[in-house]
Amino acid sequence: MISIKSAREIAIMREAGHINYLAHQEIAKYIKPGITTLELDKKINNIVTKMGGICSCYNYEGFPGHACISINDEVVHGIPSKRIIKNGDIVKLDFTVRKDGYESDMTRTYIVGEVEDKVREFVSNTELAMYEGIKVIKEGKRVGDIGYAISNFAHLHGLSVVEELVGHGIGCNMHEDPEVPNYGEPNTGKVLKSGMVLAIEPMLNLGSKEVYMKDNDWTIATDDESLSAHFEHTVLVTKDGYEILTGE
Ligand code: MF3
Numbered sequence: 157m158i159s160i161k162s163a164r165e166i167a168i169m170r171e172a173g174h175i176n177y178l179a180h181q182e183i184a185k186y187i188k189p190g191i192t193t194l195e196l197d198k199k200i201n202n203i204v205t206k207m208g209g210i211c212s213c214y215n216y217e218g219f220p221g222h223a224c225i226s227i228n229d230e231v232v233h234g235i236p237s238k239r240i241i242k243n244g245d246i247v248k249l250d251f252t253v254r255k256d257g258y259e260s261d262m263t264r265t266y267i268v269g270e271v272e273d274k275v276r277e278f279v280s281n282t283e284l285a286m287y288e289g290i291k292v293i294k295e296g297k298r299v300g301d302i303g304y305a306i307s308n309f310a311h312l313h314g315l316s317v318v319e320e321l322v323g324h325g326i327g328c329n330m331h332e333d334p335e336v337p338n339y340g341e342p343n344t345g346k347v348l349k350s351g352m353v354l355a356i357e358p359m360l361n362l363g364s365k366e367v368y369m370k371d372n373d374w375t376i377a378t379d380d381e382s383l384s385a386h387f388e389h390t391v392l393v394t395k396d397g398y399e400i401l402t403g404e
């Protein structure tokens with residue numbers, strides 16, 4: 157069942173999303189060589205709590221962190237640990253903020269220090285792929301239109317699309333219907349309606365699309381150890397288009 161949010165629910169989700177956005181802005185300053193992912197995780201929790209939100213990833217299906225922090229070849233669900241961030245790493249911070257019973261979900265890939273131009277372009281193209289997906293959102297469009305736009309852009313830039321993990325509806329629950337794959341065919345899948353809220357989140361690899369689950373039973377990484385990037389916004393479907401809820 158795909159829920160349609162009321163004006164009241166949308167107002168709360170806007171707040172949850174805004175806290176998430178501000179927390180990303182704030183944490184960006186701390187993502188430097190020498191800091192551990194556990195220190196970042198604590199910091200994120202402090203920032204979000206101070207703003208009146210809850211880091212709802214914590215204990216979600218037993219997840220042992222407030223944020224998913226995935227480095228380089230790790231795609232998603234990296235567990236905060238004593239791992240030290242190094243110059244040249246790309247760090248994905250993915251966390252949900254719960255506020256007054258509603259969720260928001262946002263991810264950014266942060267570049268630490270110097271990287272090759274190829275890596276910078278890769279990260280930037282992953283963000284652009286997310287916006288390609290978001291731009292097609294409008295009442296009457298279909299879920300397949302989003303995935304098609306994302307994968308088309310990714311492939312044009314020589315990037316592969318992780319297929320095992322998908323975007324999703326979001327509301328009172330972090331994960332709601334529908335699933336939003338980052339691939340698809342135009343004019344297929346569920347029809348978008350005004351008041352639906354979707355998390356759009358392409359995970360793109362510089363090498364092959366194949367991934368595996370690490371021994372910790374959470375973290376997904378690329379088979380060929382190539383870099384993976386991830387961006388995510390929580391987006392409201394409207395009559396004329398969309399509104400990004402995890403924004404300014
Ligand atoms: N935020 C992730 C997503 O984009 C889900 C994280 S689940 C957790 O859907 F348990 F790992 F936190």
Ligand code: CO
Nearest residue numbers: 250251261262
């Ligand atoms: Co997320």
Ligand code: CO
Nearest residue numbers: 261355357388
């Ligand atoms: Co998500």
